[in-house]
Amino acid sequence: MVTIKDIAKKLNLGVSTVSMALNGNSKIKEETRTLVLNAARELGYVKNGLAVDLQQGHSKLILLVVEDASRPFFSKVIDFIQRRVAYHNFDLLISTTYLKHDHTAKKYISEHRAAGAIIYTVNIDDDFILQYASPDFPIIVMGREIQGDYVKSLPQFNSKHDKSCKITEYLLQHHFSKIAFVLGSLDTLGSIRRLENYLQSLHRAHLDIDESKLFYAEASTYEAGYEVTKTMIDCIHQGEIDSIIYANDDIAIGGLLCLTDHGIKVPDDISIIGGTNLVQSKFVKPALSTLGSSDESLSYHYAVDYLVASILKQDVSIVEQEYHERFENHKEVIIERETVKLLKKGE
Amino acid sequence: MVTIKDIAKKLNLGVSTVSMALNGNSKIKEETRTLVLNAARELGYVKNGLAVDLQQGHSKLILLVVEDASRPFFSKVIDFIQRRVAYHNFDLLISTTYLKHDHTAKKYISEHRAAGAIIYTVNIDDDFILQYASPDFPIIVMGREIQGDYVKSLPQFNSKHDKSCKITEYLLQHHFSKIAFVLGSLDTLGSIRRLENYLQSLHRAHLDIDESKLFYAEASTYEAGYEVTKTMIDCIHQGEIDSIIYANDDIAIGGLLCLTDHGIKVPDDISIIGGTNLVQSKFVKPALSTLGSSDESLSYHYAVDYLVASILKQDVSIVEQEYHERFENHKEVIIERETVKLLKKGE
DNA sequence: TTGAAAGCGCTACCAA
DNA sequence: TTGGTAGCGCTTTCAA
Numbered sequence: 001m002v003t004i005k006d007i008a009k010k011l012n013l014g015v016s017t018v019s020m021a022l023n024g025n026s027k028i029k030e031e032t033r034t035l036v037l038n039a040a041r042e043l044g045y046v047k048n049g050l051a052v053d054l055q056q057g058h059s060k061l062i063l064l065v066v067e068d069a070s071r072p073f074f075s076k077v078i079d080f081i082q083r084r085v086a087y088h089n090f091d092l093l094i095s096t097t098y099l100k101h102d103h104t105a106k107k108y109i110s111e112h113r114a115a116g117a118i119i120y121t122v123n124i125d126d127d128f129i130l131q132y133a134s135p136d137f138p139i140i141v142m143g144r145e146i147q148g149d150y151v152k153s154l155p156q157f158n159s160k161h162d163k164s165c166k167i168t169e170y171l172l173q174h175h176f177s178k179i180a181f182v183l184g185s186l187d188t189l190g191s192i193r194r195l196e197n198y199l200q201s202l203h204r205a206h207l208d209i210d211e212s213k214l215f216y217a218e219a220s221t222y223e224a225g226y227e228v229t230k231t232m233i234d235c236i237h238q239g240e241i242d243s244i245i246y247a248n249d250d251i252a253i254g255g256l257l258c259l260t261d262h263g264i265k266v267p268d269d270i271s272i273i274g275g276t277n278l279v280q281s282k283f284v285k286p287a288l289s290t291l292g293s294s295d296e297s298l299s300y301h302y303a304v305d306y307l308v309a310s311i312l313k314q315d316v317s318i319v320e321q322e323y324h325e326r327f328e329n330h331k332e333v334i335i336e337r338e339t340v341k342l343l344k345k346g347e
Numbered sequence: 348m349v350t351i352k353d354i355a356k357k358l359n360l361g362v363s364t365v366s367m368a369l370n371g372n373s374k375i376k377e378e379t380r381t382l383v384l385n386a387a388r389e390l391g392y393v394k395n396g397l398a399v400d401l402q403q404g405h406s407k408l409i410l411l412v413v414e415d416a417s418r419p420f421f422s423k424v425i426d427f428i429q430r431r432v433a434y435h436n437f438d439l440l441i442s443t444t445y446l447k448h449d450h451t452a453k454k455y456i457s458e459h460r461a462a463g464a465i466i467y468t469v470n471i472d473d474d475f476i477l478q479y480a481s482p483d484f485p486i487i488v489m490g491r492e493i494q495g496d497y498v499k500s501l502p503q504f505n506s507k508h509d510k511s512c513k514i515t516e517y518l519l520q521h522h523f524s525k526i527a528f529v530l531g532s533l534d535t536l537g538s539i540r541r542l543e544n545y546l547q548s549l550h551r552a553h554l555d556i557d558e559s560k561l562f563y564a565e566a567s568t569y570e571a572g573y574e575v576t577k578t579m580i581d582c583i584h585q586g587e588i589d590s591i592i593y594a595n596d597d598i599a600i601g602g603l604l605c606l607t608d609h610g611i612k613v614p615d616d617i618s619i620i621g622g623t624n625l626v627q628s629k630f631v632k633p634a635l636s637t638l639g640s641s642d643e644s645l646s647y648h649y650a651v652d653y654l655v656a657s658i659l660k661q662d663v664s665i666v667e668q669e670y671h672e673r674f675e676n677h678k679e680v681i682i683e684r685e686t687v688k689l690l691k692k693g694e
Numbered sequence: 695t696t697g698a699a700a701g702c703g704c705t706a707c708c709a710a
Numbered sequence: 711t712t713g714g715t716a717g718c719g720c721t722t723t724c725a726a
Contacts, residue, residue: 001404001483001703003702003704004704005703005704005705008713013712014712014713014714015703015704015705015706015713015714016706016712016713016714016715017711017713019703019704019705019706020705020706020711020712024704027711027725028711028712028714029711029712032711034724041709044481046458046459046479046484047456047457047458047459047703048401048458048459048486048702048703049454049455049458049459049706050397050400050406050702050703050704051401051457051702051703051704051718052458052703052705053397053704054397054398054401054703054704054718054719054720055703055705055706055716055717055718056704056705056718057348057718059397069416069422069425069426071420071422072419074416075416075422076387078416078443079445082443082445082448083448086448086450090453091451091454092442092451093410093440093442093451093455094416094440094442094443095439095440095441096429097676098426098703099430101429101433103433103438104374104438104439104440107396107438108396108438108440110393110394111393111394111395111396111399112394112395112396112397113396113397132393133391134348134391137393138684140597158593163571163611166693172715188550211556221703222627222630223626224628242600249707252629254630257630257632260632271467275610279569279570279702280569280627283569283600283601283604283609283631284631284632285604285631285632308699311600316370339669342669346699348719350718350719350720351720352719352720360696360718361696361697361698361725362697362698362719363696363697363699363722364696364719365696366719366720366721366722367696367721367722370721374695374696375695375696376695376696379695379696389709394719395718395719395720397718397719397720398702398718398719398720398721399719399720399721400702400706401702401703401718401719402701402719402720402721403702403718403720404702416704438720443712499695536712576707596719626717631700663722
């Protein structure tokens with residue numbers, strides 16, 4: 001391995017001179033700089049980034065830990081976060097905890113091999129996060145709530161303002177009354193919020209809450225959506241259910257296929273609606289009606305900005321303030337496509 | 348930041364003792380070990396992984412660089428590689444070069460912040476790879492061919508044995524004659540191989556090669572597949588095309604939707620076939636016929652095993668030998684689903 | 695069983 | 711403009 005020492009020796013220069021030359025320090029004569037650069041090329045020198053970070057005492061690496069890169073939902077997450085991180089001139093590396101492969105993620109968090117992390121998976125538990133979050137290593141958690149120093153949970157969205165989307169109301173308005181709800185395996189904030197909304201809305205509409213209309217998918221995947229929907233086929237045939245709310249689009253797409261496979265026509269026989277707008281959702285037949293956001297990048301930008309500010313030991317309240325308004329104005333919106341049967345007035 | 352020095356000072360021990368205790372070295376009395384462990388906990392010590400790697404002179408990190416995590420195809424790639432890397436007790440971190448965000452990937456490669464890399468994107472060019480591949484940093488390239496020291500291109504599969512799948516033959520056998528071919532934007536080995544097969548097969552069948560039946564998708568995404576297919580609608584209506592081969596499933600799925608949107612029935616009006624079996628492909632309607640592999644994990648395992656051997660400076664020919672047979676036996680297989688109209692004999 | 699010291703490759707301070 | 715040197719946090723001889 002070639003180091004600056006080797007270059008220094010070859011050129012009869014000091015290591016500090018070489019270092020400065022390599023980094024384009026203006027104190028170094030242009031002439032020697034060229035000399036150093038040439039020697040570096042000749043010797044095949046490559047900078048050792050580890051040594052740099054160690055000496056500087058900090059890195060610019062943000063670690064993003066997601067559940068499962070093969071789940072379409074996370075593709076979107078990665079995309080938004082990736083761009084925002086680049087905007088701050090930080091680096092982003094991704095680790096997945098699919099099938100409990102948490103070794104790398106845990107190692108990089110517990111050994112402070114990054115400047116901070118964004119965690120969007122349930123496979124890294126609360127205790128672990130609480131233990132390792134520190135001023136030197138702030139952590140942002142998405143999709144669930146954790147209370148602790150140096151840990152920030154996102155998004156809280158409008159939980160207290162109750163502006164959250166009335167997906168159940170929407171179905172109620174369109175004269176559905178036998179509404180089933182399918183929860184994804186991950187108890188993420190979004191799913192929970194939607195479930196609460198479901199329960200409350202039924203209650204307000206003076207409809208009984210029927211536990212037999214609550215279903216649980218094993219995971220938030222197409223396959224799990226397909227499987228859980230299989231168990232609903234009988235109820236549907238017996239007319240016990242006239243519509244289904246899926247907590248997210250991943251399971252909704254699987255469910256849609258299952259229904260089709262069993263000869264159940266969507267939306268004629270039953271209406272369904274998803275929960276997190278995915279690119280894929282408009283590519284299924286019939287196109288999936290679902291829930292979108294008026295400002296999709298919002299919470300991801302907030303997460304990154306907040307993390308970067310924490311890493312830089314800046315005042316995070318400035319970030320909070322900046323996003324306050326955007327959060328106030330944020331709305332979840334129904335994306336009407338083809339899986340909900342809209343009755344005309346009076347029909 | 349708490350370091351072993353702080354622990355040593357607090358306990359009136361030497362740093363080396365603390366280091367050894369922390370690492371469970373048997374030379375250290377169990378008593379002092381407990382002492383050290385407790386002090387570490389109290390002080391909130393966390394190991395600095397960078398310092399460890401710097402001192403050891405090597406890391407166990409493999410960097411996987413992919414084009415675009417939101418492309419379903421790569422979900423599969425990540426999955427296979429992830430598992431194999433874990434099997435070797437190495438760490439895997441992923442970087443995406445979506446929208447030319449190559450900064451992180453290039454930094455981690457050029458500054459040797461990992462032990463080696465697997466590159467599956469066209470956004471890191473040949474020169475760059477050739478420049479930084481070295482005994483200290485072996486690189487595996489997938490999906491395209493690069494010649495150079497310390498760079499290994501995968502998979503070559505059976506290119507010379509010509510066992511590669513006869514997808515065109517398959518269509519020909521089923522009495523299609525006006526076959527269009529849609530190339531993905533990425534000139535990956537797979538697409539090229541399939542295109543070559545297309546050209547050769549037509550030639551062997553004494554059919555003219557009609558350049559107006561060759562189409563190019565802007566990218567390998569659903570959207571691009573949709574767009575390119577739009578430009579084919581007229582030809583289809585005029586009966587100039589009776590079937591389409593898409594180089595991969597991503598564009599095929601987009602294309603399928605486009606056809607449906609334009610009132611063209613698949614497979615009644617036209618037959619289509621994809622190129623890389625995706626989970627999603629069986630979830631579209633009609634389910635996409637496509638190309639699968641008799642041993643899907645093959646090239647990914649090979650890539651990882653080869654890279655690990657290179658990093659460990661072991662003899663890679665052992666790995667090569669190990670996989671030789673598997674490659675010999677490997678076949679691409681047609682997965683018959685619902686998008687190709689199979690005529691009965693004599694029909 | 696413990697500890698002093700060297701050194702991984704680099705940057706930055708302070709002299710020269 | 712340059713260079714000697716200290717030191718980032720850690721591991722690992724080699725002595726004690």
